[in-house]
Each structure stands twice: as C-alpha cells, then as structure tokens.
Amino acid sequence: MLLNNNVTEFILLGLTQDPFRKKVLFVVFLLFYMGTLLGNLLIIATIKTSQALGSPMYFFLFYLSLSDTCFSTTIAPRTIVDSLLKQASISFTECIIQVFTFHFFGCLEIFILILMAVDRYVAICKPLHYMTIMSRRVCGMLVAIAWVGSCVHSLVQIFLALSLPFCGPNEIDHYFCDLQPLLKLACSDTYMINLLLVSNSGAICTVSFLMLMVSYVIILRSLRNHSAEGRRKALSTCISHIIVVILFFGPCIFIYTRPATTFPMDKMIATFYSIGTPLLNPLIYTLRNAEVKNAMKKLWRKRVVSEDRK
Template sequence: MNQNNVSEVSEFILLGLFPVKEVQLALFFLFIHFYCFILLGNILIILTIYLDYHLASPMYFFLANLSFLDICYCSVTLPKMLGDFLRQPKIISYGGCMCQLFFLHFLGAAEIFLLIAMAYDRYVAICKPLQYFHLVSGSVCCMLVGASWIGGFIHAIILVMLTHQLHFCGPNILDNFFCDVHQVIRLACADTHRVETLTFINNGLVILSSFILLLISYGILLMKLKTSTTLGRGKATSTCVTHIILIFVMFTPAIFLYTRPLVPLFIDKVVAVFLTVIFPLLNPVIYTMRNKEIKNSMKKLIEKYGLWITL
C-alpha cells in the first residue's frame, strides 16, 4: 500500500467555539433552539408547499428543495457541535472529518447551484411568461435540481480527494467546531502549496462565479421589472428582492472563508457559525416574512391541525 495515502492521524481534536464550560452550556441551549427552529421551520415550508395545491408551481418546488437542503446542510455540523458542548475532549475521527468536509461542501454547493436554477425560473417567468410552462416544465425542474446535486457532488469530491491524498502525522488540533478544509490542509506534514492553490481555484470558481452570475441576473431582472407595466410587477419584484437577500446572506460568509489565502483570522469561527447555523436559520424566516402566499398557506395549515402560533 502507498504510504502517502495512509494517515498516521486517526482522529482530530476540535477546540470548539469557546473554552469556558459555563459559556459552552449556555451556547448548547441557544443552538439547540436554533436547530429545532431550522428543522421545524423548513419542514413546515415543505409540508405547506406539498399540501397546498395553490403552491404547485416551479418556484415553490425549488423552494421546497432548498428547505430540504437546509435541513441536511445544518445537520452536518450542528448535532456534532451540540454534543461537543457537553464533553471534553471534542474528538472527531479521521473518517468522520472527511465525511463532514465532504457533506458540508456537497450540500453547500448544491444550494448555490439551486439558487442559479431559481434565478433561471424567475428569468423565464418575467422575460418569457408565455413560454414559462414549456421552458420550466416538471421534467426541466427535476433536471435542474438533479444538476444541482451533481454539481455539488463534483465540487465536494474534488476537495476531499485533494485533502485525502495529504499525509497527516501530527499535530491534530483544529481550532474550530467542525472540520473545515482549509484548517485540515494546514495540518498536513507536506508541502501543501499545490493543494491550497487547487482548493482556492475550486472554491473560487463555484462561489465567486455563481455570486457574480446571480447578481447580474437579478440586476437585469429588476431593471426589466422597473420598466414593465404588466400585472403582478410588485409581486415579481418582491420575489427577486427576497432571492437577492438570500444570496447575500449565504455568499458573504462563504466568500470571506473560502476565497482568500489560507491565513487564519480570529473571526473565522464567528463567520463559520453564520454560514453553517445562521444562514439555514434565516432562510425560512426570509421566505415566510416576505412571501404572502406561503405565509397565508402556513397559517391555514397550522389552523387546520390546531397549532396556534403567530407567523
């Protein structure tokens, strides 16, 4: 067996968010509430879209898939982090670390590509309304969602292959609450310049190019809507603004973490919390607060099953 492919490190030690035990306990109760809200909020969105035939449109089909991805995405890091708040030391196996790295980037990239699919949906709805149900048919929607998952898989498997080929012989301490690709690479007992460059290019292509493409697309759509006199212009504008807000919420921390040189900064963990916890937390809030259709449908669903909460 090739020794270069065998890791002498069998586990990594995570330093977590904060070393003080009392603070960790407080964070445990805070983040477990966040996790429950993410799960319940996104499950409610999925059920609302599935049960209300008025929401049987491509836009809500993509939104339901986005909510499903959010549930999976936050579940990659949050359960492990919650458990680590209550134990010392915080240990993750080498295989668990590689799995966490893979699924985090797989699901994160899939969400990015799904946002591009949602931008395409809005482009056709606004610029080619008469061809909408032909260009965004059920089969096309399924193909776009499938392409998002495939694109995310390709992006993640490249990162894992680049990382797994490195030789790890110690140290094995990660100053984070999850296995982040940049920090894992820095622990390798080898010259990592080539791997760092390829990782930077891979992340840059996915994150920066998608961010610029989405901003240009929605900028064009907003200009088109500004000069439009068609019925429903206000609703279409509100939907585009919602998508733009979501883009900034997701891409700002991702750009900060993954499209700069691999130099650790003291705020990296704070930004990582925003990307892995706050972004999935804000997604259901943004859509339920800014979308009257889904908000009203949620209220009907809640009233039907006797759950009284204020949305």
C-alpha cells in the same frame, strides 16, 4: 489515497474552551438548530401538501429548504453535543464524511439558488413561455444536475483531503472539519492543495455570486415594463432572493477565496453561514411571501379541524 497518515482522530478545539461559554453556546446552537428544523420542515410540508404552491418557484424552494435542513444537520447536532464535552474529538473517517456532506449540501444550495434565479428570469422576462420552458420535467432535470454537480464538487474536496499526509498534531482550531483547518495540520507543503481549494470552492462561490447578482440586475431592470401590481409582487420575491444570496455568499467568499491564512473572526463567520443562514432562509421566504403564509394557514386549519374531529 492516504499518505503517511498516522492520525486516527482529531481534537476539535471549538469556538471556546471556557466552560460557561460552552454552556451558552449549547443553548444558542440548540435553539438555532431547532428553529432551522421547524422552519424548513414547515416549508417542505406546506409545499408538498398545498396545490396552490405547485409552480416551479416553490419546487425549487422545496429543495432549498431540504438542502438547508441537511446542510445545518451536518454541523449543528455534533457541535451541540461537543459543547457539553470537556474535549471533543472526531475520528478521521467521520471528519472526511463531514467534509463531504458539508460541501455537498452547501454546493447544492448554491446551485438551487442559481436555479431559482433562472426561474425568476424566465417568469418575469419570458412570461408567455414560462410554463413551457420551466416544465416539471425540465425542473426535475435541473435539480438532478445540481445534485450531480454537488457530488462532483464534494468528491474533489475528499480527494484533496485524502491526499494530505497527517503525521503529527491533531488539534483542529475549529468546531467542525473543513479542508482549510486540515491544511494547517498537514506535514507537507500545502501550497498546491490550497490553490486547488481556492480554484474549486472559491471559484464556485465567486462566479455563482456574480452570476446571480447580474441576473437579478437584469430582472429588476425588466420590471419597468410591468404593471404596478406585477412589479410590486416580482420585486418582493426578488428582494427575498437577493437577501438570501448576500447572506449566504458573503461569508463563503470571505472564507474560500483567500490564501491559507486564518483570522480570529473565521470561526464566527463560519458559524453564521453554517448555523445562522439555514435559520434565516425560511424566515425571509415566509415573511415576504403571502402565498406561502396563506398556504401555511390553510395547513394549520386543516390540522386543527382534523384534531377536532378526533
């Protein structure tokens, strides 16, 4: 429902108004986004074409890379274009769509990271029953539940955004639309909306982070009973997952678990998890995973051979 909404578009103030810095940001954001697309699409293509990467772990990694690609795409392209404009604006409808997609793919990434932790727990702590428990059908159902859960979370965000009345200022002190910056523009008391925001996004981030860290502590403790080689391989995989979890959840918890107060560093922290993390994830998973690197090499050799035959 829309309440007294006299605002048809918002002005995005971005990260800076300095023309030179905006050009620098254009180059940086473009390089980051191109790197994100290249890295994640390479992982997606490798997993799809490699028979060696058919385990549930890579099934979930495929969807993590997909969510990373979409998550970055909801923000980066528009930010890159806006950095070339003297004044960046976004319509009310586009703003609401951006809020939905940003939270949808962000929440999907959270759920996929939880599923990856579940997968590692079963693989390490229940190795004899691993393929039975984490069958292709079960993994597909878990991913489907993750998509539905993300949609429900995003719809809640949209409901909260549409319940805000906008009747005056329309300058968003941010480089993309999110519920917290919008709260500052609403011409009504936003205490309850902010409380719902913290209990929704904040709770998802905090509870998920704690669940993940506890699960990885249990997994790491169980490695004491494994062989040296098995322990080394499992430890390498788990460390990669833990690094991704900390890099993603740290900024999210900082942004979404506090009252409606803003700090100068908020936009830079948001830049890190919306633009930086999707770029780092494929680097972390490929550099620390020998199977993925070998599969990528085979994919590259096949392409070179096919090109030579032409």
